[in-house]
Amino acid sequence: MPDATDRRILRQLLADPAIANADLAERAGVTSASLWRRLERLRETGVIRAIESRIDWRALGYEVQVSLRFTLDKTEPRAFDDFMAAARKVPEVTEIQTFLGTVDLRLSVIARDMAHWQQVYRDSILTLPHVSDSDALMLVSTIKDVQELPL
Known part of the structure; x- marks a missing residue:
């Protein structure tokens, strides 16, 4: 400790x-x-895993950030593996998380603008395999974003 x-x-x-x-x-x-x-x-001991840079995507021209929640077709044995493999290939996907409960996975997706978001959504998100349900939340503002621990 x-x-x-x-x-x-x-x-x-x-x-x-x-x-x-x-x-x-x-x-x-x-x-x-x-x-x-x-x-x-x-x-x-694994307390420090890496020293990282945090990139401000907005400073690079990515104005749209969407959180997508997915429920997968669990009757398909490879649903998770196939979905994650396909999602990893989408360059605009910045984060993939898995959950227990009604939502199986969450993706964070960035886009330059709404036209770019529509292209990413149509060409990449809608083609992800084994999706039985999805929900999208568009980021409006970030109120608190800390990586600090109460040390």
Whole structure:
């Protein structure tokens, strides 16, 4: 389990993933050597899996984001595998999640504008296999989007 120093390091990494190790060590109150050992241990134990960049799709011209929920035909033994394999091939699909309950899967899909969304929907989404029901939610605004943990 991470101790108080590890949690300080993690808080600083969450606030600024691109922080230089020297600055991170200073902010966490440890030496550079101690920071390196702690980061290695946090990676080895799986606490830190990766340092990632978060891309703002809107800044790249993708103005439409849709969350699609699917219920699959579960009488087909390969429904999940076939659906996920096909969904992975759609470049505009940014996230695939599976669920227990009435919804089996959720896709996050981005598009440049409504015309592009219609093209993606017609050419790629409607052709996904084994769908028995679907529902679409178009993102209007994001009120809260944090990746931070209460460390």
